[in-house]
Amino acid sequence: MVAFIGVVFDGVAYGSLLFVLGVGMSVTLGLLRFINLAHGAFAMFGGYLAIALVGGGVPFAAALPVVIVVIGAAGAVVERLLYRRVSRTRPLDQVLFTIGLAFMASAVATFVCGPSQKAIALPGALTGQLHVLGLGLGVYRLFLVAVVIVITVALHLIVGHTRFGAQLRAAVDHPDAAAGLGIPVDHVFSASFALGSGLAGLGGALGIDLVGLDPACPFKYLVYFLLVVVVGGEGSILGSAVAAVALGVFDVVGKYYVPGAGAFFLYALMVVSLLVLPHGLFGRRR
Amino acid sequence: MSASPGLSDGRWRWPDTVLWLVPLIWYVAWPDHLLLGSQVIITALFTLSLDLLLGYAGVVSLGHAAFFGLGAYTAGLLAVHGWREPLTGLAAAGVVAALAGLATSFLVVRGKALSQLMITLGIGILLYEAANKASSVTGGVDGLSDISMDRLLGVFRFDLAGKTAYGYSLAVAFAGFLLVKRIVASPFGLSLRAIREGAQRMPAIGAPVGRRLVAVFTIAAGLAGIAGALLTQTTQFVALEVLGFERSAAVLIMLALGGTGQLYGAFIGAALFMGMQDLLARQNPAYWQFWLGLMLVAVVLRGRGGVLGGVEAVRDRLRRTAR
Numbered sequence: 001m002v003a004f005i006g007v008v009f010d011g012v013a014y015g016s017l018l019f020v021l022g023v024g025m026s027v028t029l030g031l032l033r034f035i036n037l038a039h040g041a042f043a044m045f046g047g048y049l050a051i052a053l054v055g056g057g058v059p060f061a062a063a064l065p066v067v068i069v070v071i072g073a074a075g076a077v078v079e080r081l082l083y084r085r086v087s088r089t090r091p092l093d094q095v096l097f098t099i100g101l102a103f104m105a106s107a108v109a110t111f112v113c114g115p116s117q118k119a120i121a122l123p124g125a126l127t128g129q130l131h132v133l134g135l136g137l138g139v140y141r142l143f144l145v146a147v148v149i150v151i152t153v154a155l156h157l158i159v160g161h162t163r164f165g166a167q168l169r170a171a172v173d174h175p176d177a178a179a180g181l182g183i184p185v186d187h188v189f190s191a192s193f194a195l196g197s198g199l200a201g202l203g204g205a206l207g208i209d210l211v212g213l214d215p216a217c218p219f220k221y222l223v224y225f226l227l228v229v230v231v232g233g234e235g236s237i238l239g240s241a242v243a244a245v246a247l248g249v250f251d252v253v254g255k256y257y258v259p260g261a262g263a264f265f266l267y268a269l270m271v272v273s274l275l276v277l278p279h280g281l282f283g284r285r286r
Numbered sequence: 287m288s289a290s291p292g293l294s295d296g297r298w299r300w301p302d303t304v305l306w307l308v309p310l311i312w313y314v315a316w317p318d319h320l321l322l323g324s325q326v327i328i329t330a331l332f333t334l335s336l337d338l339l340l341g342y343a344g345v346v347s348l349g350h351a352a353f354f355g356l357g358a359y360t361a362g363l364l365a366v367h368g369w370r371e372p373l374t375g376l377a378a379a380g381v382v383a384a385l386a387g388l389a390t391s392f393l394v395v396r397g398k399a400l401s402q403l404m405i406t407l408g409i410g411i412l413l414y415e416a417a418n419k420a421s422s423v424t425g426g427v428d429g430l431s432d433i434s435m436d437r438l439l440g441v442f443r444f445d446l447a448g449k450t451a452y453g454y455s456l457a458v459a460f461a462g463f464l465l466v467k468r469i470v471a472s473p474f475g476l477s478l479r480a481i482r483e484g485a486q487r488m489p490a491i492g493a494p495v496g497r498r499l500v501a502v503f504t505i506a507a508g509l510a511g512i513a514g515a516l517l518t519q520t521t522q523f524v525a526l527e528v529l530g531f532e533r534s535a536a537v538l539i540m541l542a543l544g545g546t547g548q549l550y551g552a553f554i555g556a557a558l559f560m561g562m563q564d565l566l567a568r569q570n571p572a573y574w575q576f577w578l579g580l581m582l583v584a585v586v587l588r589g590r591g592g593v594l595g596g597v598e599a600v601r602d603r604l605r606r607t608a609r
Contacts, residue, residue: 091399092542103582
């Protein structure tokens with residue numbers, strides 16, 4: 001029983017990571033129906049940036065906000081320069097375009113940082129285990145869960161209680177009507193894209209210790225992002241959080257108890273959920 | 287897509303002759319590169335099957351390699367277990383892939399582009415994982431080897447230089463081309479195009495949209511399976527990558543590079559893609575990835591419609607200046 005709780009906890013931590021990584025993609029997909037398959041590239045560069053910062057003597061805790069800001073700014077620039085040109089085209093064009101960007105990002109990462117797995121030096125306070133009621137919990141995993149709770153609350157406050165959040169919700173519900181009411185849908189999109197990219201970068205940095213970092217990352221986690229979006233429902237932050245944690249638990253518990261099946265269950269879950277819940281757990285019918 | 291080059295009537299025209307002269311010239315001019323040549327032909331057939339699905343019917347797929355891989359494994363497993371006759375093996379692979387296409391088509395065609403993408407992606411990855419885990423049957427990541435084929439038609443032995451493989455692939459691809467050319471010029475093909483242009487209006491004139499899409503998905507899956515079986519029979523090996531996401535993405539990329547919905551685009555795209563891959567990946571796979579990404583971005587931003595779209599645009603401009 002104790003072992004089972006430990007495994008579930010690992011799953012929750014893993015799911016928390018998936019949430020940070022994937023929530024940005026969910027928002028942009030829900031907002032402008034923009035399929036950004038290069039979302040993982042922002043996570044990857046966030047990871048490399050964090051390694052460079054920590055390697056250069058910046059404390060881990062200080063490196064994380066820097067990663068969010070820098071990757072978020074990069075996201076805003078990329079959105080302005082590139083994504084805007086394809087934001088109103090066919091889904092197929094968006095898919096090809098963003099896969100192209102992901103390929104380029106992966107190649108650049110190979111060229112600059114090398115093809116091998118990278119590790120990050122965590123501060124001593126975040127390593128080791130905490131013993132609670134006979135249960136050994138990884139401190140870093142606890143830290144991950146805490147970060148995600150903070151982010152979820154912050155996002156909830158931003159979306160639910162600010163002017164920007166109201167504009168965002170209106171734009172998600174009905175972009176044309178929102179634009180007709182004078183809401184600058186383009187700017188709202190840019191801002192949420194930047195926010196999502198920054199969070200992906202943070203996820204990339206936080207994930208190094210858990211899942212590693214290499215130039216194949218943009219493709220390795222693509223399926224997980226899609227899963228979070230599909231199961232959670234496009235554009236729903238709460239849905240993304242629930243879906244991500246559920247997926248994390250499902251994946252870790254599955255791999256632990258049925259190692260032979262690998263990720264098979266996860267993909268089956270994706271197909272089934274697409275069929276049963278075409279709008280996700282919390283998605284709205286359009 | 288709207289700049290369609292008129293409705294094809296399925297007749298043989300001079301571009302068809304040019305298209306099929308190229309592989310014949312290749313055979314004479316570069317007899318040392320027949321292996322690359324047959325790979326290109328097989329990939330072109332695979333791309334053609336996606337063109338039928340995406341270019342004509344407008345169904346988007348990110349998991350088309352599932353059917354290619356099913357065909358490849360069917361042909362490979364038949365040969366490993368003693369059924370070494372190539373043509374019946376090829377047919378069996380086509381049938382298996384088509385049946386799988388039929389079974390999954392119901393899940394795919396009912397959604398819009400986005401859910402089509404996700405469902406096909408999911409099916410593709412699911413099959414990849416299944417083949418990976420069922421390593422006692424498929425060989426897993428090590429692949430399926432020890433495949434040997436009987437003589438083709440009882441006459442032509444599969445030789446090391448790949449002459450038989452080249453001729454075999456060429457003949458099958460040619461038959462596939464004729465079939466697709468016939469299909470897209472038929473009333474069925476016309477209804478596919480009409481569905482692509484406006485799926486909501488088609489029921490109003492009494493066209494069974496769902497049934498048409500199921501049919502074309504099944505045909506495209508079968509053709510993809512035949513292409514996969516060709517790869518197995520000519521290389522005598524099945525790698526797990528036949529089912530991989532990279533292959534699904536690559537075939538989409540080739541089609542986009544060549545141009546969708548015009549049959550020739552599949553061949554131009556496959557030749558261009560594999561030629562460049564051969565040149566660039568030899569130096570460094572990472573460079574190849576970079577140029578591949580750049581090509582995709584350029585195709586979407588600048589040359590909508592790929593190579594053929596570009597040719598079309600140039601021709602339009604020449605015509606306008608001539609007037």
